[in-house]
Amino acid sequence: MLKTDRPLFSRPVLAVIMVASTLAIWLLNMTAPTPRLLIPELSRWQTESGVNLIWLEHADWQEGDKMVISLEFNAPDQGLVTEALLALLLKDSLPLSTATLNQRLTAVATKVTSQHNNERQRFTITVSSREDYFNGAMKTLTTWWQQAQIKPRSLSQWQQQRPQDTAAQQLELLLGSSPSIPVISVDDLQQALSQLCHSLERIVIAGAVPAERKEQIAQALVQAFVVAPILETTTQSKSPLSASTVELGTGHWQQSLGAIMLPPLTTPEQWLALQIWIADALQQQKLTLQADIATWQLVLAPVAPTIQWRVLIPAGQEYDPTLYQRWIDKDKLPSLTDRDAFNRLKEQLQLSLEQHSQDPAWWGTSMLELSRLTGYEAIANELVSALTSLDQATYQRHITQLVTLDSLQQVQVFQ
Numbered sequence: 001m002l003k004t005d006r007p008l009f010s011r012p013v014l015a016v017i018m019v020a021s022t023l024a025i026w027l028l029n030m031t032a033p034t035p036r037l038l039i040p041e042l043s044r045w046q047t048e049s050g051v052n053l054i055w056l057e058h059a060d061w062q063e064g065d066k067m068v069i070s071l072e073f074n075a076p077d078q079g080l081v082t083e084a085l086l087a088l089l090l091k092d093s094l095p096l097s098t099a100t101l102n103q104r105l106t107a108v109a110t111k112v113t114s115q116h117n118n119e120r121q122r123f124t125i126t127v128s129s130r131e132d133y134f135n136g137a138m139k140t141l142t143t144w145w146q147q148a149q150i151k152p153r154s155l156s157q158w159q160q161q162r163p164q165d166t167a168a169q170q171l172e173l174l175l176g177s178s179p180s181i182p183v184i185s186v187d188d189l190q191q192a193l194s195q196l197c198h199s200l201e202r203i204v205i206a207g208a209v210p211a212e213r214k215e216q217i218a219q220a221l222v223q224a225f226v227v228a229p230i231l232e233t234t235t236q237s238k239s240p241l242s243a244s245t246v247e248l249g250t251g252h253w254q255q256s257l258g259a260i261m262l263p264p265l266t267t268p269e270q271w272l273a274l275q276i277w278i279a280d281a282l283q284q285q286k287l288t289l290q291a292d293i294a295t296w297q298l299v300l301a302p303v304a305p306t307i308q309w310r311v312l313i314p315a316g317q318e319y320d321p322t323l324y325q326r327w328i329d330k331d332k333l334p335s336l337t338d339r340d341a342f343n344r345l346k347e348q349l350q351l352s353l354e355q356h357s358q359d360p361a362w363w364g365t366s367m368l369e370l371s372r373l374t375g376y377e378a379i380a381n382e383l384v385s386a387l388t389s390l391d392q393a394t395y396q397r398h399i400t401q402l403v404t405l406d407s408l409q410q411v412q413v414f415q
Contacts, residue, residue: 035350035387037357039380040206042367045218051226053218054371056206056363067134067207069125070364071225075199077118078192079177084184085150085192086114086121088158093148094140101144108136118177119301121196122368126361129208134217142224145197150189159184167411168310170246171257174409175306197228204367207360245321245410253319255413259308260328262402265300268373269386273398274298276345278307280335285327290314300369307403319412328405335392336399342392350387 040056047053075082090101090112097104102111110127127137203221241261265271275298282296294311326332334341356362370379 035384036354037380037384037387038354039357039384040360040363042377042380047222047226049226049229051200051222052202053221054202054204054367055209055214056204056360056367057209060358061206061208061360062210063208065128065130065133065208066360067127067129067205067209068361068364069127069221070202070204070206070368071123071125071200072202072204072368073121073196073199074119074201075121075192075196077116077177079172081184081188081192082116082121084155084158085189085196086116086123088150088154088189089144089148089193090114091154091158092151093154094144095147095149101140104140105137108133108140110137110141112141117299117301118172118175119303121199124361124364129210129213129217131213134220138220138224142220145225146227148193150186150193152186155184155186155189167248167255167257167413170248171259171308171409171411174241174244174246174411175259175261176241176304194228200225202368204364206364206367241407241409243406243408245412247412247414249414251414252315253313253317253412254415255310255312255411256324257308257310257411257413258324259306259409260403260405261407261409262305262307264303265305265373265402267386268370268379268382269390269394270398270402271298271300271370271373272349272383272386272390273395274307274402275349276335276342276395277333277399277403279345279348280333280341281327282309284333285309285311288323288326289317300372302372319414324408324410328403328408330399330403336396339392342395346387346390346395353383353387 038058038060040058040061042054042056044052044054092098092100094101094104105111108128110125110133112126113124115122115124125137125141127134203225205217205221209217262274265274278296278298282294285291286294289311291311291314294309296307296309299306299308330336335345336342367379370383373379374382
């Protein structure tokens with residue numbers, strides 16, 4: 001075999017190779033497929049009381065009659081009181097009724113769900129835009145919202161049937177949620193309902209909205225839900241948390257819950273970066289623990305967003321307080337250390353967003369969340385632009401800035 005100390009390529013040739021490689025990478029980025037997100041048209045107006053109404057429309061949605069209405073509130077978090085109120089409002093809260101709200105709405109093809117975190121509350125109404133169905137639904141919903149009654153028997157049943165999720169409650173306390181009061185009364189809930197009515201912030205309407213009935217639909221929603229003066233609320237900033245771990249019970253390791261508090265997000269690109277990081281961390285957690293059941297979520301609260309997870313530990317897995325590093329440590333996650341792994345996860349995210357963007361319900365939720373990061377009108381275009389331009393170096397920078405273990409909160413459950 002020929003041996004020589006001479007370099008394989010001369011310096012001019014190496015320079016050409018380096019320039020060509022740079023151009024090739026640039027061309028790949030330029031020719032990467034643009035995300036095919038369905039982008040709805042947006043319009044909005046504001047009621048005299050300051051509530052924003054946001055319309056999301058697209059020609060593809062007009063082929064059906066599905067309309068999704070999201071009501072977002074910013075009432076003060078009251079822990080278990082807030083949870084009980086949202087749950088009981090969906091039960092038999094209509095006057096002189098023993099049926100749940102959704103049972104009463106079945107005949108008009110309407111369904112209501114609720115969600116909340118420690119800063120916001122939301123009702124999502126899925127309804128037909130057909131005039132007869134919509135009018136029938138609004139008649140029931142108007143009575144429900146303006147005359148809701150929390151019934152003692154329903155409260156007692158809810159308290160008896162509600163699973164005692166001590167671990168989740170402990171994690172909420174670690175994140176700064178209000179301690180739950182020992183006993184909840186109907187008066188507590190009626191007072192919380194009054195605060196909720198005064199805290200409506202935004203209404204998002206997405207889906208099949210007939211142009212000739214747009215004003216009628218808006219007026220019906222305002223008459224039903226904007227029924228009290230909207231009071232200005234001040235959002236309290238939260239002090240940085242120190243890392244902590246709480247162990248509950250003794251015996252075999254059964255569950256692990258965790259959360260990382262994030263600084264407030266400011267761009268859709270940061271949101272996309274966190275989606276990739278969460279998908280990678282979830283995958284590594286399941287591999288490390290050989291677990292089948294694990295959930296992760298980004299709670300995009302305005303002041304104190306968090307990443308939260310919960311995993312069921314398989315039988316026989318020994319507790320190791322350092323295991324979490326394998327799915328959180330920046331030196332170990334493939335998306336941060338391997339370009340191919342990052343590109344795969346980004347491609348999966350793009351495909352997922354392209355699919356979700358077809359659904360008015362997804363845009364209704366996303367508009368509420370992402371509008372905190374940019375103006376309403378810019379959300380869709382900025383999302384597409386950020387998804388197209390996001391590379392691994394930018395991703396690494398965002399994750400380094402956003403995700404720090406200083407605020408890691410963990411609850412380990414043994415039994």
